[in-house]
Amino acid sequence: MKKxxxxxxxxxxxxxxxxxxxNINPDPNGEPWIVGGLRVLSQSEMDKIPLLKLDASKSAKxxxxxxxxxxxxxxxxxxxxxxxxxxxxxxxxxxxxxxMNFARGTNANTSSTNRYPTHFTYNFLNGGSEExxxxxTDGWNIIKASxxxxxxxxxxxxxxxxxxxWMSGYDSYRNAMDNKCVEYFAxxxxxxxxxxxLKYWMKDxxxxxAAGGLANFSAGVYxxxxxxxxxxxxxxxxxxNHAMTFIGWDDDxxxxxxxxxxxxxxxxxxxxxxxxxxxxxxxxxxxxxxWGTTWGNSGKAYVMYxxxxxxxxxGGISGGKVFVIKVRPSYTPKLLMKVKMAHSSRNMLKxxxxxxxxxxxxxxxxxxxxxxxxYQGGNNPMNGSSPDAxxxxxxxxxxxxxxxxxxxxxxxxxxxxxxxxxxxxxxVADFSIIAPSGEETVCSQHNVLIENNTTTRLYIDAVCxxxxxxxxxxxxxxxxxxxLFTQNMEATGGSEPYKWTLKLDYLQTDLTxxxxxxxxxxxxxxxxxxGQAELNLDFDFPFYGKKYNKIWISTDGSLVFEEGFNYxxxxxxxxxxxxxxxxxxxxxxxxxxxxxxFYSGDASGATIRWKTSLYDQQDANIDVAVKIxxxxxxxxxxxxxxxAGLDWASGISAGDELNYNISTNSGNNNPxxxxxxxxxxxxxxxMELSEDGIFSGTPSINDTWELTFAVTDFDKITKTKSLQFxxxxxxxxxxxxxxxxxxxxxPASEIVSIQINFGSTKKIxxxxxxxxxxxxxxxxSGLISGTQxxxxxxxxxxxxxxxxxxxxxxxxxxxxxxxxxxxxxx
Numbered sequence: 001m002k003k004x005x006x007x008x009x010x011x012x013x014x015x016x017x018x019x020x021x022x023n024i025n026p027d028p029n030g031e032p033w034i035v036g037g038l039r040v041l042s043q044s045e046m047d048k049i050p051l052l053k054l055d056a057s058k059s060a061k062x063x064x065x066x067x068x069x070x071x072x073x074x075x076x077x078x079x080x081x082x083x084x085x086x087x088x089x090x091x092x093x094x095x096x097x098x099x100m101n102f103a104r105g106t107n108a109n110t111s112s113t114n115r116y117p118t119h120f121t122y123n124f125l126n127g128g129s130e131e132x133x134x135x136x137t138d139g140w141n142i143i144k145a146s147x148x149x150x151x152x153x154x155x156x157x158x159x160x161x162x163x164x165x166w167m168s169g170y171d172s173y174r175n176a177m178d179n180k181c182v183e184y185f186a187x188x189x190x191x192x193x194x195x196x197x198l199k200y201w202m203k204d205x206x207x208x209x210a211a212g213g214l215a216n217f218s219a220g221v222y223x224x225x226x227x228x229x230x231x232x233x234x235x236x237x238x239x240x241n242h243a244m245t246f247i248g249w250d251d252d253x254x255x256x257x258x259x260x261x262x263x264x265x266x267x268x269x270x271x272x273x274x275x276x277x278x279x280x281x282x283x284x285x286x287x288x289x290x291w292g293t294t295w296g297n298s299g300k301a302y303v304m305y306x307x308x309x310x311x312x313x314x315g316g317i318s319g320g321k322v323f324v325i326k327v328r329p330s331y332t333p334k335l336l337m338k339v340k341m342a343h344s345s346r347n348m349l350k351x352x353x354x355x356x357x358x359x360x361x362x363x364x365x366x367x368x369x370x371x372x373x374x375y376q377g378g379n380n381p382m383n384g385s386s387p388d389a390x391x392x393x394x395x396x397x398x399x400x401x402x403x404x405x406x407x408x409x410x411x412x413x414x415x416x417x418x419x420x421x422x423x424x425x426x427x428v429a430d431f432s433i434i435a436p437s438g439e440e441t442v443c444s445q446h447n448v449l450i451e452n453n454t455t456t457r458l459y460i461d462a463v464c465x466x467x468x469x470x471x472x473x474x475x476x477x478x479x480x481x482x483x484l485f486t487q488n489m490e491a492t493g494g495s496e497p498y499k500w501t502l503k504l505d506y507l508q509t510d511l512t513x514x515x516x517x518x519x520x521x522x523x524x525x526x527x528x529x530x531g532q533a534e535l536n537l538d539f540d541f542p543f544y545g546k547k548y549n550k551i552w553i554s555t556d557g558s559l560v561f562e563e564g565f566n567y568x569x570x571x572x573x574x575x576x577x578x579x580x581x582x583x584x585x586x587x588x589x590x591x592x593x594x595x596x597x598f599y600s601g602d603a604s605g606a607t608i609r610w611k612t613s614l615y616d617q618q619d620a621n622i623d624v625a626v627k628i629x630x631x632x633x634x635x636x637x638x639x640x641x642x643x644a645g646l647d648w649a650s651g652i653s654a655g656d657e658l659n660y661n662i663s664t665n666s667g668n669n670n671p672x673x674x675x676x677x678x679x680x681x682x683x684x685x686x687m688e689l690s691e692d693g694i695f696s697g698t699p700s701i702n703d704t705w706e707l708t709f710a711v712t713d714f715d716k717i718t719k720t721k722s723l724q725f726x727x728x729x730x731x732x733x734x735x736x737x738x739x740x741x742x743x744x745x746x747p748a749s750e751i752v753s754i755q756i757n758f759g760s761t762k763k764i765x766x767x768x769x770x771x772x773x774x775x776x777x778x779x780x781s782g783l784i785s786g787t788q789x790x791x792x793x794x795x796x797x798x799x800x801x802x803x804x805x806x807x808x809x810x811x812x813x814x815x816x817x818x819x820x821x822x823x824x825x826x
Contacts (some may be wrong), residue, residue: 021084021131024222025291033291035222035242037084037133039125043564046319046578047184048655049137052206054197063199068248068286070300070642072211074101075247076108077116078299081290082158083130086523087218087243089123093157093213094245095325096143100179102211103329112151117180117487119158120149123165124371128347128378130163136216136243140181140325141371146395147331164348164384166377170338173393180328182714187215189308190320192277198285200251201324215246215322216285224315228255231297232284234304235315246285246303246322253284254304277309294453333395334715335467336434339413342389343426343450348419353396354412355403359461361578364412366402369572370394375418382426389429400436401464401718409464416455418437426450431458432470436466469494469713471721476695479684479727481702483819489693494713500693503708503720504544504683506634506652506661511675515637516607516625518600523553525597528589529615530565531555538603540771542632544578544654545683557583557610557624557648571649571662578655582636583624583671583727585648588615605629606798618648631770631805632680636663652678658710658718682806683707684725684770699727700773700798701808702819747823751791754779754809754820762813768792769808769819776802779809794824 021036045730069075076097081089097116101108108114121139126132131591132446142148151157153172167173176622179299187201188194202212220237223697234255255454256262258269258281264809272278284302293299303317328611337353351373354364373392382390396411403409413431417424420631427450431443450456470493479485525531543561552560557567561578568574574581589612598609623639634652649667653660665674684705687697693711704726712718724758754766766779776796792809795801804826808819 005375022134022222025295026293027679030294031080031292033295034086035121036082037131038087038218038241038243039133039138040240041135041137041320042219042566043319045566046321047138047562047564047780048185049184049323052185052187052197052201052324052712054200055206058196059204060247063196063203065252066248066655067199067202067212069098069202069212069246070096070286070288072102073107073109074098074211075214078288078293079290080155080292083116083163084133085118085121085122085130085158086290087134087136087473087645088118088125088139090216090243090245091139091325092116092127092148093118093290094288095136096140096148097820098214098328099325099327100329102209103327113153114155115151115157116148117154117157117159117170117516118152118165119162120154121166121177123163124373124376126378127376128164128165128380132758135218136323137184138185138371144183146173146199149176150179162392164378164380166169166382166384166390168328168383168388168390168392170391170393173391174333174336176334177393177395177483178331180329180331184323184325186321186323188406189322190277190318191309193591195277195305195308198246198322202248203245213324213536215318215324216243217246218243219316219320220312223433226315227296227301230450232304233287233301236307236312236317238313238315240312240318242292245288247288247300248286249284250286250302251283251443254282255284255304257266257281257306264310271445273686276680278306278310280304280306283412285327328714333397334436334717335396335400335464336436337394337396337411337413338387338391338430339394339773340391340430341382341415341426341428342387343382343424344387345379345419345424346373346382347375347379348417348424348452349426350374350416350418351394352414352416353399354414354457355399356410356412359408359410360598361410362457364414364457366399367414368396368399369575372674380678396530398716399662400468400719401465401712401716402466405468406463406465408461410459412457414455414457415450417450417452420454422452424452426448428456428458431460433460433462435462435464440543451677463676466717467493467720468717469498469711471709471711471719472717473709473723476707476723476725479699479725481727483646483700484696484698485687485727486694486696489689489695489709489711491693491711494717494719495715498693499691499712499754500689501658501691501710502689503710504546504654504659505708506678507681508661508663508676510676511635511677513635513637513675515623515639515675516609516627517639517671518598518602518607518609518625521757523597523599525555525589526565527552527555528591529555530567532560533597534563534567535599535606535608537606538601539630540607540772540774541630541652542680542683542685543580544659545685545688547685547772553599553608555589555597555612556587557581557585557622559613559626559628560607569647569649571651571666574649574651574662575660576653576655578653579628580628580634580652581650582626583610583622583638583648585622586615587612587622590611590618593618603630603798604796605803607783612696619643622646629803630772630774630776631803632772633805634678636678638671638674638807642670642672669762679805681706681773682771684727687725701769701810702727702817703808703821726739741818741820743809743820747825748794749825750794752794752809752822752824754790754792754811755787756784756790756811758784764811764813766790767810767812769810770802771808776807
């Protein structure tokens, strides 16, 4: 069964720790050519990585016929990887080293202070053994959070202790933070446009730089891996097991795939009745491997363009995508935590940083998860093979998002131990904080024993004064329903560039209802263990500001909003992925026990029930359900007799690590018979905020909303501001100057009365809309004069009672529209 290790900073991943590595060098006396151990990105993971696209101003005619970035001074010499570290060899040894040297204008080969090791990141990811693998994105996430030491500081490309060594030393970790990856992107190279985008990345980073960059990819170099005498790769294997690096291209490289004696790019050579990249026989990318200079042409080979478009089953690269990074040439952390600790088994430990608004709090309100020190490193002491204490420094700068500059912050280091046999032993020797001012505050507690199977916390109060971003937009302009609205948000302070998002809140409250024991329609997932079932809804479901009419139901107890199974079984996974997690765990359907996923629904709502068990634990009982409604309300149900003591998580999330709500009963030892609901805050459906701060869209109804905007600076410090956004009719006369419209009672539970008083005869229409702007019922049309009262019985067009929530009563004629808001309660 595939298990997963998770982190929160961009993506969630599962690490295959049992993949066999193989030496495929035919020379038994030569350096090993290692394949295997690669952690392959799932399609869902790939889809979460932002895509780079070519600017319309770029033209293929401006590209040279060939380019090789290995001639740049930023490119390090070809080297040998050790063990299954190919992903870190390509992603850090080659790509990160190249980009840092380019950003700083330094030479990668003049000093080991200009090169970066494979094993700083790899040894956090390999489970303590070089038989295990990773992915380049896994290493980049570590470097985003904690930076990367140079080879000079680390002790070489690897280290003498190799697969178990963790660097120790406060200054070593602090200095590593000078070398950070900022973000990474994917390029879809399965089309000619994608190949052109990659070429421009390698030429000038898509922005006119004096030199371009490198790109990482993965493919199979065992089984059907093929290479001819000219070092041209014309087919990869069907088992993806190795990571490599593209460094350039040559449009004149040829290979006759169909053996017809002609080299063409414009005829159908594979018989699929279309001409595309899968028919190209001319042109190739240049790749570099991490198998030394005895492989290929001094460590390099050509990869035909055709293989970028082919599926893996036909010799293509993994996912038809390559991956590139952007780095930060200089960085100064604003908040640091120094920790000295020892433990007999570091894979039992998860270390996080925390902050609480109250100095008397004994549990942090905000947690900074890290992609390192996260149940990693195998069953080894903290210091690898040594029992000595490990010294390390954490960049806690993102916690300043929750701290007001100049205030006294209640900060904590949190060590969570999972040790079912109570066999681990460890202690925190020292803990201190370095505030933005540079002043160090030392915790008064020393040599604190790490408690078994719980979280040990040490606290420090320190004043934090710092420059943070601030939203300076003072007000939003007025919008009009049905008309396009655009406004640029503005910020100052902190470090640019900024990234913007909206903060959307859900409120969790208790629910009194009956467990929906539906069995009428059973859905068929793609797999009873790790599978999904696709479901088309009969309504538009609003979730974090967007509408969905299709969802996917995971066998692991969650609703997700994209196709492709992923291992989402923890609170950290919830935070990082757009999902509705009811009982997120390693579940499995056993048909012999009448298990299944069941559905019932119509235009008024949808109900999904999981009657299931655990993988490899058939006697476990899980019976849970969720209801979702057109209003955006989400209801959770937990049946009777759920097996106690299971490992599970519950909550909802937009997947942006800012907008999420972990339910109060997440992981509860005995959740049986619990019921609660999430109610969304009101939001103007049709509006959205771009990353660069453009608030735009077409509001569908007239109303006023309180919106919370969030800006994040280059140091990952986020600050928020709430502003009112109003949409009014084009005419503010509201039908006529002498008209009055009243709604009562408000809130209402049974009948809503609509009193309309016109000074003259008007032809109007009266309609009911839900909070998403969807019309749910027509009340009346015709002439109205004087005072008239119309009643709404709180039902939709099908005469079914509407859910509790906010609704809008709209009165309109050919010229004007006016809306009144009413709250329906049960």
